[in-house]
Amino acid sequence: MGDSRLEPLVLSEVERQVLQGWVKRRTTAQGLALRARIVLACAEGGSIIAVAARVGVNRGTVTKWRARFLRERLDGLSDEPRPGVPRTITDAQVEEVVVRTLEEVPEGGTHWSKRELARRVGISPSSVLRIWHAFGLQPWRTEVFKVSPDPLLIDKVRDVVGLYLAPPANAAVFAVDEKPQIQALERTAPVLPMLPGVPERRSFDYIRHGTVDLFAALDVATGKVIGKVSARHRAVDFRDFLDEIDRQTDPGLAVHVICDNLSAHKAPVVHRWLLAHPRFRLHFTPTYSSWINQVERWFAELQRRCLERGVHCSLDSLKASLESWIKVWNENAKPFKWTKTADQIIDRICRYCSRISEPAH
Structure with missing residues (x-):
């Protein structure tokens, strides 16, 4: 039975939804989520003691936030403003940190550190870091890019993405590439196994026992892979791999092969093979655009889960x-799963080219 001395706590549908959202949302402050749980528990009925036990707080906490909610509703659950320490960093100093970070570099260096910039501006390193975080600045990071100079870039993007999003009927689509120079590495000391609180450890140096190349064809519809290990990746090796795809694919299907612009893929021996196998058609990705070939995603899994920590004595x-x-x-x-359409990719490339063509660059 509920405590008859308690004023009934009735929630509107909007208030209930807001409170439930605060409880579920990960970005909500822990204190606000706890207060929302208290109010929701009070709305379910029961005494203050029962609500406190259900939520896992003391009775005084339940009494405080129940009363605040009844008096001010949802606004009463937020923290009240506190005076705090007077601000010591001026707007001019904040602007100087941002401008120097974006437009200058320290003498003899390529980018600012928080300590160098703090000395120049006259504030603490932690203040510089907070300003960087507030404005999304990360001068210690850098990324690389390469815009494809392929004159058929747009046509090739539409061709390849079209195969991903709307594959032809009665056809198999394979994303094909080679992973060359896979090294057989043996560590100079035994690998020390993982222990509680201690990660697996391996020696820095290694003995190299040679390399192999891996041809892989990813069926974009099923995710299955046809693989072939080879000593090299010449045109004749690529032709032999096409033979392997031909043997393992239903003879009643047309076969579309997505590959890059490696010269071995365009050699005369490959052209002759394609003429003898008319159900095969090659689709070439744009120059410097391996990101559009789905098999590269599979190679990343292979590297991370099989090769990176593997030990091979031969x-x-x-x-x-x-x-x-x-x-x-x-x-x-x-x-x-491929999600971007060709138009979205092309628009993004155009926006990026526009940015790097501006006078500031």
Whole structure:
């Protein structure tokens, strides 16, 4: 039974939705989420003692926030303004930090550190860091970019993305590429296993036992991969891999192969093979645009989960690991989902080209 001395707490539908949103939203301050849970629990009924036990706070906390809500409703759950310490950093100093970060570099350096800039402006390093965070500035970071100079960039983007988003009927679409020079690396000391509080450890140096190349064809519809390990990646090796795709693909399907502009993919031996296999058609990605080939995403998984921490004492061991990885992948294969349309990609490229063509650049 509820406490008869308590004033009934009735929530409107809007108030209930707002309070439930505060409880569920991760970005909400913990104190505000707790107060919302208290009010929701009070609305369900019960005494202050029962609500306190249900929420996991003391009775005084429930009494305080229940009374605040009844008096001021949702506004009463927010923290009241506090005077705090008087501000010591002026707007001019904030502007100087931002302007110097964006438009200048320190003498003899390429970018500001928080301590160098703090000495120049006359504030503390922590204040510089807070200003950087407030304005989204990260002078310690850098990224690289390459805009494709391919004259057929737009046509190729539309062609490849069209195969991802609207593949032809009665056809198989494969994203194909090579991962060259995969090294068989043996650590000079045994790998020390992970322990509680201690990560796995391996020696910095290694013994190299040679390299292999891996041809991979990712079926964009199923996520399954056809792989072939080769000593090299010449045109004849690519032709042999096309033979492997041909053998493992339903003969009643047309085959569309997405690949990059490597010279081995355009060699006469490949042209002759394509003439003898008319169901195959090659689609080339734009120059310097490996990001559009989905098999590169699969190569990233291969590197992270198989090769990066692998130890291989011979080329045979490396080949066995690659074949095993492909087999395990195919047993639980899932396709990568392409979401951007060709128009969205082209618009973004145009915006980026416009930015880097401005006078400031």
